[in-house]
Amino acid sequence: MKKSLKARNNNIANTQRQIEILSNGIFKNGELPTFAEKISETKQFPLRPKKLEVLQINLGYMCNQVCEHCHVDAGPDRKEIMTKETMMQCLEVIKKTAAHTLDLTGGAPEMNPDFRWFVQEASKVGIKDFIVRSNLTIIKANKKYHDLPEFFKKHKVHVVSSMPHYTKGKTDKQRGDGVFDKSIAALKLLNEVGYGMPNSDLKLDLVYNPSGAFLPGNQKALENDFKKALKEDFEIEFHNLFAITNLPISRFLDYLIASDNYEDYMTALVDAYNPVAVQNVMCTNTISLSWDGFLYDCDFNQMLNLKVASKIQHISDYNENELQNRNIIINQHCYGCSAGAGSSCQGVVA
């Protein structure tokens, strides 16, 4: 299995280096407008938060997979995971938040040794939509994870899982050999306990990321293709498909540069810029929390180590009203969320 950029000492693992790349070159020489310039055209600069709806908590960067496009640079060699102490601080925030959605992500959040305790406690708070982002293969990775579908069901968790394509070739190329077969097996287990079935309250949604240097197509059309293929080939059911654009950071940025696609990809993002999508980008309704308790405008800013522009930067000082008074930090990676119909952890936004 490949190692993370960090373990390989790749210079892209340095977040400052990523910001330099995104801030210079075609954006410095005026060939393409910066994101700040672009949103200024429609008087949307500075970008400001709206009503807080989603609290997204990253339980750690450890993962059983090393996906080619991963913006987290997650993998088995990443040891950063949230402690129980920070989880307890998170629970206090969850009890008081105005957000209606709690979204646990990683890495593979299930690999955090206190994951089950945290889910159990968080589910008692009664938040409306409790999401766990599961990469599917974790369910089949080890015996101790085999009962996850039952565990999710018990705590009425909304499962959101990555599935880049309904064919083995495209999926394994992006996520690693054998991922497709394991994902199919895991989806069947989830279906067996009721997840994703028509009219079931046990929500199972899939996330589609393009497997290369191109943008996602129409979300509804892709969902129809996925539903047809997974039903016909494997008798698998799911509810919604979220089409997410790959943002030019971390491992995907490394891929874009190595494959000589960076400038063309950024040009495609700028050409597809949609000011309507900017109104609903997820950073306007989300707070992202890192494994070590720091606060960010979104998961992507977290991976670029761009903490919120507020005097409240850590969960130990959490104050939702104060956080609402910040300007959102932007850079050229934000074009990924404003291209076409837009992109967020919940799919299109326009």
Next chain:
Amino acid sequence: MSKTYYDEADLRKFGKITEWSEELGTKFFDYYGKVFEEGALSAREKSLIALAVAHTEQCPYCIDAYTKDGLQKGITKEEMMEAIHVGAAIKSGATLVHGVQMMNVVNKLEM
């Protein structure tokens, strides 16, 4: 870098043809956009047809555009290659069917 007749950067400038003939250019792009909407054929099917025709017309801009469009629509490389073979089969068939004309001429002229 050597100059060529085709510059891939020109594809992004396609819309500029409207600047020198606004009415016709606008009508063309409205028509073009309408053609590729979901209809009796899906946008996915239309994309594959466009890709096949792009090859038979040997238009590098169109090949570039409809390969990317196919990837965006989740079309596999196997499906794309089959579509191109459909175009190639019609092209070669269209050549070969003229062989009947050759045979007719030979049959008429030879003793």
